[in-house]
Amino acid sequence: MELIKLTDVKKYYEMGSQVVKALNGIDIVVNKNDYLAFIGSSGSGKSTMLNILGCLDKPTSGQYHLNGKNVEILDQNELSEIRNLEIGFIFQSFNLLPRANALDNVMQPLIYRSVGFRQRKNMAMEALSRVGLKDRIDHLPNQLSGGQRQRVAIARALVTHPSILLADEPTGNLDSRTTVEIMQLFDQLHEEGHTLIVVTHENEIAQHCHRIVEMKDGKIFSDTIAQRSKIEATA
């Protein structure tokens, strides 16, 4: 089932008199339960890709269908709603609200859906126990380790039951042991049926994914189904 379909998507920025072609004609289809990595060196268009996919930004031209909806025609507030309903963000720097504890952070996206407090709390507790942080709900972000913070962020992404989980260098700020833990969690989430898109420049991270899309100069350079992962998945 097609979840994401980009048709000739272009994103140009004007930098003074120069036009930067961050994305220059992208065509890609992402299916449900894909486990996909965007890789590429800096300047390849990965971040712009993420912004477009995450509905944080609109393409200059081309079409973006997310879950059957035409997204590129929506205004800022409608994009907010799409982000809230369809996308779970996981950032490199976690991006938790510093004054809110773990539970409040996870409940936050539900506020924008007007979910009542009791139900919000139940859903957040469920998401937090999914990432193994049930006993840390009243900790502030600065009282948690990096790995724990990223788990809270993952719980926040999961709590809305989004169509896609969008991770931007999710292990960039973590040590190698925590990186493994987080990637294992990603693997599990994939097995549970979630669709994951990971943007990274680290090959080890990309190797976890089942499909690796390499970008170069705003275009898709290669799109390969990883063999090792496929064997693991079928095993």
Place this chain on the structure above:
Amino acid sequence: MFFAFLESSRSAFAAILANRLRSFLTTLGIIIGVASVIAVVSVTGGMSAFIGDSFASLGTNSLTIQSYTPFEDLMKGIRSRLTPADLELIEKRGEGIASITPILEANRSSQLKYGPQTAYSLIMGTTYAYQDVAQTYTEFGRFLAQADNITRRRIAVIGEDVRENLNLPENPVNEYVELSGEWFKIVGLLEPMGDVMGQSRDNIVLVPYSTMVSILGNQAQTDIGIQLSLTPTANLEVVTSQLTSLLRNAHDLSGSEDDDFRIQTAEQLMEQFDQILGTLTMVIAGIVSISLLVGGIGIMNIMLVSVTERTREIGICKAIGAKSHHILMQFLIEALLLSLLGGAIGLASGYGLGMLISNNIPDFPPASVPLWAAALALGFSGFVGVVFGILPAAKAANLDPIDALRYE
């Protein structure tokens, strides 16, 4: 909508509490502004309520006539006078008058002696009619009688303060006090009447009018005051204009000359006081509302800083689905809450200040905050919060999520 409001209020509260000191300092302008308005209003409010009460006790249908000398004439040594002849004229030809009495104040030393005690007091020569006009009654003994006046008896009716100052017994009737070298027998003690504008109305000695005339001796001409009360059906203005023309005729005033006397009612006095107080309050309130404006600008300033500081948070909230109105509402409510809190604190401290002022000035009426002033203070600070909160809130709501997320 209500849901969003509730959630925004929650996070606004959290934001204010997270920066307690800064929040307090931010609202300080509002606090000081509201506190000064309320302090002023509470003190003058107490005063005018009190003035209303005390003038009502003077009797609302009584008139006082006194001579009036313009300042220029006073410099030339000319003095206007009201004479016993004027009194007689009014008694004969005045209409709508229930009772009338002359009042002759001692212009020399008004020292009183009782045993080793001395005291100073207002000594007035008047008649039995004063009782009706001034609505004052005796607690012990009797009031002045007509016969006392005719026979120029050396008797006195005293006020409560005089009794106290001279250490007279609880019931001072039949005691003798010395006044201007003469002995006066006390025949009555007046009921306590309280203060008007911090001046005691009980420090008073009433003696018969003719006795007073004789004490004052053979002064060429005496200047008396006249107090009168009206019959229930009489119209105050009609009586006033009739008395004015009577006295103008008697004093041979031509059309272009000003009155050399003043007819005043208790109500007029009260209105004058109220007017002065009202103007004073308005002026001070006007000055102070400038400080509210400054306070509002302070809030706007800090809110703008706060938006910049929390740019990343705003980006996060937008990324996970906050719409513009969520962010707008949160910051607007934060500004509103800040200024309302400031207003409430200012209200309380202003009332406290007013109490402090009125308690520390002797005989000053207690402070009272009229409801309209409290509502106005809170309403105005809320208004200031919304007006000065709009700009920072709009700035926050219009942030681009990508830029905001990238903000360090």
